[in-house]
Amino acid sequence: MHVSSENEIQPVIGVIGGSGLYDIDGLENKQWRRVETPWGDASDELLFGTLDGVQCVFLPRHGRGHPIPPSRLNYRANIDALKRSGVTDILSLSAVGSLKEELPPGRFVLVDQFIDRSFAREKSFFDTGCVAHVGMADPVSGRLLDILGTEAEKLGIPVTRGGTYIVMEGPQFSTRAESELYRSWGCSVVGMTNMPEAKLAREAEMNYATVAMVTDYDCWHTEHDSVTVEGVVKVMKGNADNARRLVKAAIPVLGQRRALCPSGAERALDYAIITAPEARDPALVAKLDAVAGRVLNG
Ligand SMILES: CSC[C@H]1O[C@H](OP(=O)(O)O)[C@H](O)[C@@H]1O
């Protein structure tokens, strides 16, 4: 992060492209580069470039060609690689199923909450030898969400501000009973990838926001077919075009020099680490250089 004074930064925008989004439009000086991390391999090389003078880093979440399923994604390596590349703000672009009548396929939902029902994933950078507990009450940056909402509206993209994304393990889609359960909990959309991504972004002190792009009505709707990959792919193409337009419009605004985000995400580790310095494992502390170097070595 380029901190020009105690409280001002020059943002670098990271974009994580989900299903159907394996690159972004309008980048100049493009270069795909592998970024080494202490957590293993990220999903793919990262695409570095500038858009309207703003530094951007793109990562295809499942890798180019989509070889990696949600449960096998190395979420820690992905987030560490973005952090190590200087990213301050992450835009996550994700295909989701709708759990509400009023969120039809084609609609973009700027979710502001998550329920994490994933269970077969590494969920934290911290561990025995360096324990930390970050706050997740507000997992999404309100500033990112506002900018995305405004730009989507300007472009005429159907958009809903706010909503809850429930993260299932997958890779199978939900049973009808599960889909109805999530609806009874008031969830808006269902997907398989945004956790632990959002938790790890918070641990790494990066702002995070998701554009959840509805592709289907999952399997609860009596007048729509149950979700299939074929159905998702059909809707995804139009969604991907809109996502590219939105990213291109939002990045010049997101990239303006600004004060630290009032959400506190950029200082999430200030009071989160509970392990006493003398009880810390030096090997783990070394692995945390990018994620937590600001507080561990600062
Ligand atoms: C191809 S449909 C299921 C797949 O799509 C979503 O992934 P992403 O968030 O990366 O767009 C969903 O979570 C599943 O992984």
Ligand SMILES: Nc1ncnc2[nH]cnc12
């Ligand atoms: N119905 C659904 N369930 C889980 N992930 C999805 N991604 C797109 N549609 C989905």
